[in-house]
Amino acid sequence: MRYGNRSLIIQSKTYKYSFIIFNSLITMKQLIILIFLLFAFTVSNAQKVLQSETSGSKSTPNVQQKAPQGQMRINFAEQEAIIKKFTRSFDSLTPMQQNMFFTNVKHIMDPEVTKIEPGIMDSDPPSDAIVLFNGKDLNEWEEITWGPGGPGEKKPITWIMKDGGMQPTSSSGSAQTKRVFRDFQLHIEWKTPAGLPATVTGQDRGNSGVIIQGNYEVQILDSYDNRTYRNGQAGAVYMQYAPLVNPSRKEGVWQTYEIIYTAPRFKDSGTYFTPPKITIIYNGVLVQNNVAIQGPTVSPGIPQYIIKEHGDGPIQLQQHGNPTTFRNIWIREL
């Protein structure tokens, strides 16, 4: 029976009972609860004894203390049994349940939770979001000529506004936010190009990606009717985790990712202390449930081998030779 430093167990020399005396930190309310529980066990046990005697049970009470039938009677052995029963009951509780005996439930008022204004629609940016693209300009973006795993050369963005969003030209590099981020909630909408020939299949069909902190790719692909390796289809953490299900819409139709990302924390050795964690909701459907990213995106290869410490990083939109279009991009730093 564990009570930590808050209690003292005193055993009576005469009757060897165990009683619990709690220190001054215990409140009267909690003490009353405990006394009530002990009393309830006592009464319950006594009633069982009386019922046993009434029904002719072979119970063998202490002869020296035998009381008239019908009178509530508790001998020492019975009381010790009651204490043991209470102890067993208490020990069977979870630590959290046990803690309820010793801890006041507090109603925490301050500081008040920050009030923000949500968007009119859930896809609209709330008042505390950073709008990265709303169809008006590309001011939040620059371009990088190298993909994940390489340093890349930054240059002004050459993506264009087309088909209701922003999309790369054939000569563009990947788009990259000028800002860098750590932990965040990202909303992003995208559509793969419509009208591709049926001969364009697999990873060639609408391939792009959301590359987080310049290291970790969430795959974008036309996965409506385009079989490819499961850990490389839309909604996958590329080469690491296939999506739980495939809720893809057809090519040319706007689709949505809600990405909740917790950046890695690093040991002094440069490996993960806690790995990056990611949750992805794809077209309103959970497809990645707080999975631990194993390392930077690499194909082929073992991501754990190329982990190296990094700080906050940009959001990249991959240029993979397809005019995949993006719109309504906003982010909330966490």
Ligand code: MG
């Ligand atoms: Mg990709």
